[in-house]
Amino acid sequence: MRTIIPFHDNWQFLKPGSAPVPVTLPHTWNAIDGQDGGNDYWRGTAVYTKAFAKPELSDGERCFIEFPGAAMTAEVFLNGRSLARHEGGYSAFRADLTEALENENLLTVSLDNSANDRVYPQMADFTFYGGLYRGAKLILVPAEHFELVKDGSPGIKITPVTDPVRKEALITLETWQNGGSEVQFEIRTEEGSLIAKAAVENGRASVSVTLENVRLWDGVDDPYLYAATAKLLKDGVVLDEISSRFGCRSFRIDPEKGFFLNGRSYPLRGVSRHQDRIGLGNALSMKEHKEDMEVVRELGANTLRLAHYQHAQEFYDLCDEYGVIVWAEIPYITKHMTNGKQNALDQLRELITQCYNHPSIVCWGLSNEISASSPVTEELLSDHRELNALAKSMDKTRPTVMAHAFMLEKDSPLIPIADLASYNLYFGWYLGELEQNDEFFDEYHRMFPDRVIGFSEYGADANTAFHSARPEQGDYSEEYQCLYHEHILKCIEARPYLWATHVWNLFDFAADGRDEGGKRGQNQKGLVEFDHKTKKDAFYLYKAAWSKEAFVHLCGRRFVDRAEAETEIKVYSNCESVTLYLDGKEFETKSADKVFIFKVPISGRHEIKAVSGNLAEEMTIRRVENVNPAYLFGGAGNVVNWFDKIEVNPAFYSIKDKFGALMANSGTAAIVGRIMAKASASRGEVAQSAGENKALKQMMAGLSFESLLKKAGANVIPPEQIKAINDMLQKVKKEE
Ligand code: GCU
16 A cells, blocks of 8 residues: 655755755745846745655665656756656656665755747746745555556546436446556445455556445535545555545536536636735645635635636636546646647646546646737647647647637637637726627627637736726726626626636736836735735625625725715625615615615715625715725826816827827828837836737737727826827827
């Protein structure tokens, strides 16, 4: 039998130029500098070492080390001897230490997260933390044991094929091993155990059994899990034993009606999650994973896009347990690399090998916005065809998918390579108008009515410090984020053909290259702040749409100072009607669908209370003369109003002209190009490189320069600079 020994304690961490420090795993060396902005977090080769005594090994036993996550490229040495090398920071790998073991040992792991041209990710809007951030363990096994090394395999692959009507499932169980003569499989059901045996042939054993009266893995309603064990025997003696859970479900995706689970319509409506948290980096423990899952459950999401890489097994396990359907993916992202093909194939093979048994996973994501900073060349297409073929060869039960950048042409040859397609759209945030999201999907669906399409990303940044009674795109206020999501939620609810929709993002997360919205180093599109605790108002809009738990939520709790005589009080709730009380007196009762809006006259300090049945929430607001400057992104002087003061002579160029026209004139192009470069720099390297994207440039050409400046935000281009820009443009006469 096997013995697992946790290997988290008494490590030494050594960064070049620094003294070694004692650390406990999980650990990342970018927990602080990877989240504080500046795009300057330390990337390079660091070393972890651990001295340990040889574990007791009975005759022939072997000793393996397992790293569930070692970012980004690892080389493992024992007593100075190189034993393994692994490229890719998000999948598990193991190494056999046995031959190099002494009585006293020194384990050394050299880890590198520096930039290169062959290990994904290299360009993306998140921090590429370095470190042994998912811990480590020793695994002691008999000489003859189930597979441990190949692609970090769990050793067992379970394929249920389920008929939800007949409540029957054909379960194929396969194992790989380096010895033994027979494998005894056991499935524990509610009625008892089902046993089946198979001979080992060429290192593999396989058996298929039928489960009658199967209990379905039925999403969030009944995520029932079976447990299977496999025992490796020789001459009747059990050598090794492994186990895995699995779920019996069937699903299909209809281009017109969306996702079906176990024969019933089951629209996938949820969010994305990155694996990091303020102060911890990506060195999360089970505590943080469980806390994140509790937030998902409170929201009522029934799906998660676990972007942009393989997440921890513990989190996929939680998705299995709570019935949350998962989009899993590899970090083939933003920029295609000629030398990256093998690594993309390796990461996909390891993702599928290591995550195959999770019933929560329904698709394999091949790439994310890969056209954002790369032309769609034959090489890029060919690499995607190879990835798709690999996934189909490893898994006959799940479709492949890609998340496309909003500037990718709808008829691009890239799209049909995968089984499914979804788009990341940011109209109404980065550029354009909210209605363009609706128009985009309707146009795509009209062009390709037989293709499945989804909404893989959408979002708007919000800092809970910023508020406005006149919310505007780009003001980073909670109020604009609410308006944005109210529109998109209606867009989604009106389009059942969207097979899956995922808010970007459930949580704010680290993107060290960002410096916007008043927080350096963070992408603030989260419905919850980076502490994974502070829920923004928009969180409750989706809770009202998806959660079965009755509640009322008063929006604007942090928007205390109101500079108007009549203020809007917004309530999100999944109750039929809500009554608002003003200073203890009943003010008004409204019925609505999720969003309840009250217009309330204010004159001083007021107690506001929202009630529905026995549910209630209270807050205090007060009337003030002037807008509280602390509520304004970019400080005093609301940029939006500021633009209205700009006078222009229409015979000369100005910020009111379209970006395309200004770029077409040599006199104005230099001025405008420089400003846009500065604006995109505040969004990190992805935005900068995406700015070169031809399709994006075409899209921006039609927008007024004024709208692009508003979007850039006051902290990047302050109001006085806008006036100076306009003065410069006004010196350039338009051609007759
Ligand atoms: C892209 C990308 C995300 C990124 C997001 C954003 O769609 O896929 O990784 O964080 O845009 O700009 O917020």
